[in-house]
Amino acid sequence: MADYIPISCSLYDVLEASAVQRVTVSLVLSGINAERHVTILDLYSKERQEFLTARDVSTGDELTLRLDEILQVTDRLTNRVYISDRC
Numbered sequence: 001m002a003d004y005i006p007i008s009c010s011l012y013d014v015l016e017a018s019a020v021q022r023v024t025v026s027l028v029l030s031g032i033n034a035e036r037h038v039t040i041l042d043l044y045s046k047e048r049q050e051f052l053t054a055r056d057v058s059t060g061d062e063l064t065l066r067l068d069e070i071l072q073v074t075d076r077l078t079n080r081v082y083i084s085d086r087c
Helices: 010-022
Strands: 024-029 035-046 050-057 060-067 072-074 081-083
Touching: 010 035, 010 050, 010 072, 024 081, 035 060
Parallel strands: none
Antiparallel strands: 024 035, 024 072, 035 050, 050 060, 072 081
């Protein structure tokens, strides 16, 4: 796996607020040419990397993603788009 590149604090704040409010968001991930509609369940750090766990809205599957894989977050309630930038 590639070295972890920390995401910006502002994007982390968006992800954290979405987790607390259980808002459905759309994620665009590196290497995937489609959006994933998820509800973020938790954010955590492990071995100097940051992750989130989320529930896929369409399948109900729980997934774990490394935060630096996220290219874009869209709040499905407000349609605000947040682009990933690095620290």
